[in-house]
Amino acid sequence: MTDISPQDWAADLDLIRQAAIDAGALAIAEREAGLKIESKPGGSPVTSGDLKVDAMLKDRLMTARPDYGWLSEETADSPDRLSKRRIFVVDPIDGTVAYMKRTPWWCVPIAVVEDGQVVAAVIHAPEVDETYVAVRGGGARRNDRIITASDVATLDDASILGDARLIEAPWFDEPWPAMRFSKRNALAYRMALVASGAFDAALALTPKWDWDVAAGWLIATEAGARVSDHQGRPWAFNRPDPRQASLVCAAPLIQPMIVQRCKNVPFST
Numbered sequence: 001m002t003d004i005s006p007q008d009w010a011a012d013l014d015l016i017r018q019a020a021i022d023a024g025a026l027a028i029a030e031r032e033a034g035l036k037i038e039s040k041p042g043g044s045p046v047t048s049g050d051l052k053v054d055a056m057l058k059d060r061l062m063t064a065r066p067d068y069g070w071l072s073e074e075t076a077d078s079p080d081r082l083s084k085r086r087i088f089v090v091d092p093i094d095g096t097v098a099y100m101k102r103t104p105w106w107c108v109p110i111a112v113v114e115d116g117q118v119v120a121a122v123i124h125a126p127e128v129d130e131t132y133v134a135v136r137g138g139g140a141r142r143n144d145r146i147i148t149a150s151d152v153a154t155l156d157d158a159s160i161l162g163d164a165r166l167i168e169a170p171w172f173d174e175p176w177p178a179m180r181f182s183k184r185n186a187l188a189y190r191m192a193l194v195a196s197g198a199f200d201a202a203l204a205l206t207p208k209w210d211w212d213v214a215a216g217w218l219i220a221t222e223a224g225a226r227v228s229d230h231q232g233r234p235w236a237f238n239r240p241d242p243r244q245a246s247l248v249c250a251a252p253l254i255q256p257m258i259v260q261r262c263k264n265v266p267f268s269t
Contacts, residue, residue, distance in 0.1 A: 006135065006136075006137065006138075009112070009119045009120045009135045009136060009138075010120075010135055010138075012065075012112045012119070012120040012135075013112075013120040013121075013122065013133055013134075013135050015061065015064055015065070016061070016088070016110040016111075016112065016120060016121075016122050017122045017124075017131065017133055019057055019060050019061060019110060020108040020109075020110050020122045020123075020124035020131070021124055021126075021131065022056070022060075023053045023056060023057055023092060023108045023124070024107075024108050024124050024125075024126030025126065026049075026052060026053055026056055027049045027050075027052075027053050027092075027093055027099065027108070027126070028126060028127075030047075030048060030049035030052055030053075031047075031049055031099065031100075031102075035047045035048050035049055035100065036048040037100065044096070045096055045097065045100065046074065046096065047093075047096060047099070047100060049093060049099065050073075050074050050092050050093045050096060051074055051092075053092035053093060053108070054072055054073075054074035054075060054090070054092040057072070057088075057090055057092060057110070058070060058072065058075060058090075061088050061090075061110075062088075065086075065088070067084070067086075068084060068086045068087055068088055068112075069081030069082075069083075069084030069086070069087030069088070069238070070087060070088055070090075071087055071088070071089045071090070071210060071211060071238070071242055072088075072089075072090040072091070072092065072211060073090070073091045073092065073209065073211045073212075074092055077242065079240070081238060082238065082239075082240060084238075085114060085115060086112060086113065086114045086115075086119075087112075087113050087238050088110065088111070088112060088113075089110070089111040089112075089113055089118075089210050089211050089214040089215070089237065089238075089242075090109070090110050090111075090211055091108070091109050091188065091209075091211040091212055092108065093106055093107075093108065094106060094107050094108070094109050094186040094187060094188045094189065094211075094212055095107060095184075095185035095186030095189065097185055098185035098186065103185070104125070104127035104128050105125075105184040105185040105186055105189055106125070106127070106185060106186050106189070107123050107124060107125040107126075107186045107188050107189045107192075108122075108123070108124045108126075109121070109122070109123045109124075109186075109188035109211070109212070109214070109215035109216065110122050110215060111214035111215040111217075111218065111237075113214060113237045113238050116236045116237055116238055116239075117136070117236070117237065118136070118214050118215070118217055118218035118237060119135065119136045119218070120134070120135050120136070120218070121133065121134050121135075121214070121215035121216075121217075121218040121219050122215060123188050123189060123191075123192045123215050123216060123219060125186075125189055125192070129143075130142055130143060130192070131143055132147070132192040132195065132196070132219050133219070134218045134219045134222040134223075135218075135222075136218065136222070137222075138222065139222050139223070140195050140218075140219045140220075140222040140223040142192070142195075142196055147195055147196040147197065147223050148197060148223050148224050149194060149195060149196075149197055149220070149223050149224040149225035149250075149251045149252060150197040150199075150200050150251040151251065151253070152200045152251050152253065152254055153253045153254070154177075154254070154257075155176065155177050155179060155254055155257055155258070156177040156178065156179075157177075157178060157179065157180060158179045158180070158200040158201060158254060159179070159180045159182065159199045159200045159201075160179050160180065160181050160182070160199065160200065160201050160202070160203055161181075161182055161183070161184055161190040161193060161194070161199050161201065161202040161203070162181060162183075162190075162201075162202060162203035162204060163181070163183070164181040166203060166205055167179075169205075169265070171262075171264045171265045171266070172261055172262075172264070172265075173264060174260070174261050176261065182199065186212075187202075187204065187208060187212040187213060187216070187247070188212055188213065188215055188216045190202040190216075190249070191213065191215075191216025191217070191219065191220045191227075191247075191249045192216060192219055192220075194220055194223075194225050194249050194250065194251070195216075195219045195220040195222075195223035195225055196223070197223075197251075200250060200251050200254060201248070201249065201250035201251065201254060201255070201258060202247060202248075202249040202250070203230075203247065203248055203249075203250075203258065204246060204247040205230055205246045205247075205262070205265055205268070206246060206268050207243045207244065207245055207246065207268065207269070208243060208244050208246070208247050209242060209243055210237055210238075210242040210243065210244065211242070213235075213244055213247060214237055216249065217235060217249075220249050224251075224252055225249055225250060225251060225252060225255070226248075226249075226250060226251075226252050226255035226256075227247070227248070227249045227255075228248055228255070228259065229244060229245040229246045229247070229248065229267075230245075230246040230247075230248050230258075230259060230262040230265055231245075231259065231262065231263060231265075231267075232248075232256070232259040233245070245267050246265075246267070246268075248262070
């Protein structure tokens with residue numbers, strides 16, 4: 001396989017950006033036609049919209065790049081992807097409950113991973129008309145305008161996407177200051193909001209699937225945010241277990257402050 005170049009990353013971004021936009025339109029059309037809803041093992045819902053979008057994206061993307069691997073929430077995983085230098089990482093609908101309930105906080109995140117790192121990414125949130133994109137080394141954009149993470153320098157009054165009960169756990173030996181907590185259904189969209197500076201951090205202390213966070217990792221880091229697990233370890237992708245241990249995605253000056261406070265939090269499985 002030949003080496004890939006930044007021009008190829010740009011071509012991949014063009015491909016996945018249009019695919020995500022079309023996927024959002026298909027998801028809305030499927031919902032308007034009437035969804036069939038089932039439960040996955042563990043109880044989370046999956047709709048006919050999720051499955052149709054997944055099938056469309058797999059057909060389009062793998063037809064365009066037949067030598068890439070594939071990892072998606074709605075496709076059975078295969079070890080074949082581990083032998084591929086480049087793979088697509090897809091969540092056809094991140095925030096299925098919001099999608100079902102017609103609240104706007106859902107999105108279509110797609111990433112291209114090369115040699116374990118994300119090189120192109122899109123997060124399309126159709127019902128708020130926002131499309132976030134990034135290629136490695138090229139900065140991040142929302143609706144074609146450059147975005148940057150916030151320059152907040154203290155946790156006091158910081159705006160956090162996450163569950164306020166997280167900081168009530170018994171592991172913290174340093175008290176947290178007063179912060180403002182908000183919720184958004186889709187994890188990828190939370191990371192995009194941190195990338196744009198709309199919020200200062202997104203925090204989750206349990207494992208997160210790559211399809212929820214891969215696109216957000218590149219968009220956030222290209223916007224100047226910092227992303228790691230809660231003990232500061234960097235992420236790598238396309239591993240046998242396609243999960244990250246936890247998520248701290250935050251403005252660059254406060255991300256280390258959050259990690260420092262979380263140093264005693266055990267890893268969960």
